[in-house]
Amino acid sequence: MSEQQYQNVAIAVYGASGHTGRFxxxxxxxxxxxxxxxxxxxxKLAExxxxxxxxxxxxxxxxxxxxxxxxxxxxxxxxxGPFLDTADPVAAAALRTGAHYFDVTAEQGSALSTYETFDSDARQAGLVFIPAMGFYGGFVDLLVSALLDDWVAVDDIRIxxxxxxxxxxxxxRNTGRRNTARRLVVANGQLSPIPLPAAEQEWEFLQPFGLQRVIEQPFSEISVxxxxxxxxxxxxxxxxxxxxxxxxxxxxxxxxxDETGLSAQRFMVEVVVRKGNEERHISASGRDIYAFTAPLVCEAVQQVLAGRVRVHGAQAPGAVFDALEFLNALAPDHLSFEILGV
Structure with missing residues (x-):
């Protein structure tokens, strides 16, 4: 589909009256x-x-x-959300009707279910299914993918x-009450339950955050x-x-x-990947994690409809898109980022 053609097609937003749906x-x-x-x-949507x-x-x-x-x-x-309840039926309907599927889940189990359930059928149908295309999940995966460059495998990823x-x-809040499963990390090459109590350490972020006390808290980016x-x-x-x-x-x-509906919240996400004695680092910052999810997922939809994809099926965004090109498409209006060590 050409860029001119995709502007004439329709995109369904399920959960349109919710906070993120409105963005x-x-x-x-x-x-x-x-x-x-x-x-x-x-x-009620109209009202x-x-x-x-x-x-x-x-x-x-x-x-x-x-x-x-x-x-x-x-x-x-x-x-x-909770996507543990909505992802499977909504994705199944997208598959039946021949539509690409995206969601913005932070729930690890939901993203894993979409991969396992829909990859083969979506691939055969020539569709792209991307779960967790939000702040938690797909955003981090794009940052990781931008850092990898010529590295096929690495020894450690810290977010x-x-x-x-x-x-x-x-x-x-509703998702937190529904999502009671033990959170997962990748440890020793396997998806494993997070050790408890959660690990704590200090992280030296770029300014304005600087030195912060951090607690291990994995989201859907681990699955992705x-x-x-x-x-x-x-x-x-x-x-x-x-x-x-x-x-x-x-x-x-x-x-x-303000009139755009954004909150005053500021965020910074930093990723460090290590291979042997060499490290690469990226730092990205912006405003309002819920509002930021909107340009993130809409850019993904736009690139898929324009045919700028590497693979089909149920995929991580870093496997589908050119990660650096994608991040640059969000800057500077929605995102600023800096890569060190590549």
Whole structure:
């Protein structure tokens, strides 16, 4: 599909009335891409003021309703968590209707299920299925992939996430209550339960964060990176501020501070990959992890529809896209990043 042609196709956003779903709809509109807003109640979507070319109704409990909602669309973006409940039925409907599938899960089990369940069928259908194409998951995988360059395998990958605050959405709270499985890391070449108590250490981030106390807290990036990168060790660390906020039930939801709906939250993600005695380091920063997910997943959809992909099937973004080209497409409006040591 040419870049001119994909602007005439429709993209379904499931969970369109949610916090992230609204950002995704706005980003699709900014890119002049036709959006179909999908939710359990079309009337409630309309009452909520959801803006889209079409509004359709569907429930994960009704496969026929999902098929009708995704009829004629080229891609489906699933923004409705918990994804342990929604990913399989929404992805299955996308496959039946011949649409590419994307979601923004931070849930390790959900991403693993999408890979295992849909890879073969999506590949045969010439479709791209990318779970976890959000801040947690696909973003980190792109940073890792940009660092690898000529390295086919590495000895160690360390991921540090610094947030100046983390005010979770209602969806994040619901997901946390649903996602009770023991978190996984890659240790000794295998996906393994995280050792408890979680490891703590210090991480020297670039400014403005600087030295931070961090706690091992893996998200869906572990599942995603392990999908295509050969490394016996992959570990993620979240700074104490973010860790404290998300584990405090009294932390309020995010509050918009401007007309775009973004919060004031700032983030920095750093990745260090090591091979032997050589290390490579990337640092990336931006604003509002929920809002940032929208240009991230919409850029993925746009590149897939334009045919700028390396492989089909259920894949990690670093296997599908040129990672450095992808990151540059987000800079400087949504992201700034710096690579050291490549």
């Amino acid at each position: 995704v709809l706005s980003e699709l509109a900014r890119r002049n891409l036709k959006a179909v807003a999908v939710g359990r109640s079309a009337a 909520a003021g959801v803006q889209a070319a079409e509004i359709r109704e569907a429930s994960i409990d009704d496969a026929n309703s999902l098929d009708r909602a995704f009829s004629g669309v080229a891609a489906v973006i699933n923004c409705a 540090g996430i610094a947030l100046d605050s983390w005010h979770p959405t209602i969806g994040s 990176v392990n999908r295509h990168v050969r490394s016996p060790e992959v570990h993620t660390y979240l700074n104490e501020t973010g860790y404290r906020d998300i584990h405090d039930p009294n932390t309020p939801p995010p509050v918009a501070v």
